[in-house]
Amino acid sequence: MVGVCVLTLLLSGFRIASQQRDFWLNFDWLLPQGLVHIWHVIAGVLLLTSLPVMLIALLKQRNESPVTKVFNQIGSILICISVVTGVGQFFFEFTHFVVRFIHYYSALGILVFIALHPLRYYFQKPVKYLVHVIFEPLTYKRSYFYLGTFFLASSSLYLITLSTPETLQSHVIADDVFIKIDGKDNELTWQKAKPVTVNTFAGANFYEGTSQITLKTLHNTTETYFFIRWQDPSESLLHLPLVRDEDGWHVKSHGFERFDEKEYYEDKLALLFSKSCSIAAAATAHLGSQPRYDLPKNSHKKGYHFTADGVVDLWQWKAVRTNSMYLADDSYISKPVPPVVGAARYTAGYQQDKDMGGSYVLNWNWYSHDSVTPKRLPAYPSSNARGYASWFDYKAYSPELDNFPVGSVIKSVLYRSNQLEGGRADVRAHGRYSNGYWNLEIVRKKSASEQTDIDLNEGVCLWVSAFDHAQVSHTRHVKPLQLSYEL
């Protein structure tokens, strides 16, 4: 059983590692796909409960040569280190870089240990060895007793841990208290809201991929306000700029052709709300290039968000594309939608709420890694392409206007109006960057106005993820926060 757990943990663990370490994407064909986080945690809890028994049994029964004994002890120590660091991350939410570093490298150590350890079994009589390890224990009655005990203990531990998410207490305010959505918590009432800090990890960029996010919340009879502050070493407003070279225009990017840009992209923050408090972002995070057989493959191999049923609400604040609209992009995660022939990108269950117009537009007719034709050109060349431009400040592209010198850059985000309209504009938000932190104020009505939104009620769970000039590689945390409304 320990062997099965370790194998599951290693394979699922390397799939999880592929979210941050691109090396493991080379093993996409081998690593398991889908709700891998959940399998990883379940196998980890099972290993935690069964490991002590295995270690005692090993100490009592092993009759080996001193060299083999030392070798096996190293393996046991590596498993113990991996379990301890895993326990720290899951139960106590330790996300420090050192903890994750040790967890990762102890897993690599176990992999080497497994590869070296039973070579004699593998290459002499593999079937006999597997029978000995997997099937022989099942012939003993006490094995079933141990198995039952382990399953009972671990499932209890798993359920108890997940049934007690940390509470984000919303402080009540009167209906006539005015909160200006400006990215500042300078209203006195914000001082009464109790902040909660979440350590998020495994994102691209940031400080070794980690960002500490602090949230506090207020509510009146109709609305819920959030103030969110997170670490980000840079204010990234350079979003896929267009650069003129001798052959024409091209999009400055590093990974955008596989929808995994990590360099020339805006900062973002995502809030996910669900009635379910299951881990893996309410069981929507399906990892791998094709986490479900009947879906198309994704080119970044990192996975899709989708639900088995129902809808999860997703608000995505974008530093360039929505911030000056004073909005977050109101989106949702549902069951995967059918793919559309000819569509540039398939996103499975991740969709935007319906809009009535007024969106932002990317400034190219058709994206190609080699070259693009801009939709519109500014009046004058510039060397600064941070932020957005108004559609109407630029002129429609024509070869006659395209006399920009080599090296000119233009913006790729064009606002067709000053706001989105329709359900996509239900969430008002504005962020400010100051001294290594983004500060975001965000508000929505408690009652859902669309079928693709959910009511913000007592007990709703939420997750928060930050993006540091990255398209899909966001930070994450294991257990959700749970909203609680002060009466």
Place this chain on the structure above:
Amino acid sequence: MFSFLKRFLVLSMITLVSTQLGTLYRIFQSVPSIVTASEDKEYRFVKLNEQGYAISNDKGPWHCVYDRELDIVWLVGRDDESPFDSYWSYSWFNKEHSVGVKERGTCNYNETGCDTSHVQQQAIKRKACNISNWRLPYAEELIALVQTPTKAGGLFIQHAFFPHVQKGDYWSQTHSSRINPSALTHLKQGAVAVSFKHGKSRVLPFRNAAHVMLVADKQALPLSPHQSVLLGKKQSIAYFKN
């Protein structure tokens, strides 16, 4: 050595199978794949570039779309401030028979206002996609473009091929006296228009401003060496016959 390799392969297979059990289960479940439909090589629509050559469905840019089902070519709306910008609106006017209402829509290429004859003239004059027999679609043709959106709140059209379709009405050339908004029945005559926002058609008075998506009947398009492959054998033969 052979024995070693054999055992190594057995071990690899066991590892692979054990990590992909879920995938194998789904394969044997024979779930109808939603990808299968999208990978159909004989898909209804084919992109045509500015010169009228067919291009692959995952390439761009394109200016027209060949519709295998109706055997016609659609002129795709753009957002480039050209006469074919999908933002422009037009009143319904047939210049040949002098029916309809002139110049009650808005576009940037006719100062006194725009009607459907203007955009038709522009398409013919400019030989959009190398085609010169552009016309307004019949109501049946326009209605045949309506399809269920793939996501909540989406437009009732294949938006990957028709990306700039507006959330308003689109004119057909089909006349009717059954004007839908009851307050406007005194205007007596109108034409059928289709809204891709609601996926429904209705009769609007000629003076209304609505959008236009022109069509052209099949004709001898310039065929590149790959054209017959992309359009399919049946269609390319039909083109040559014409």
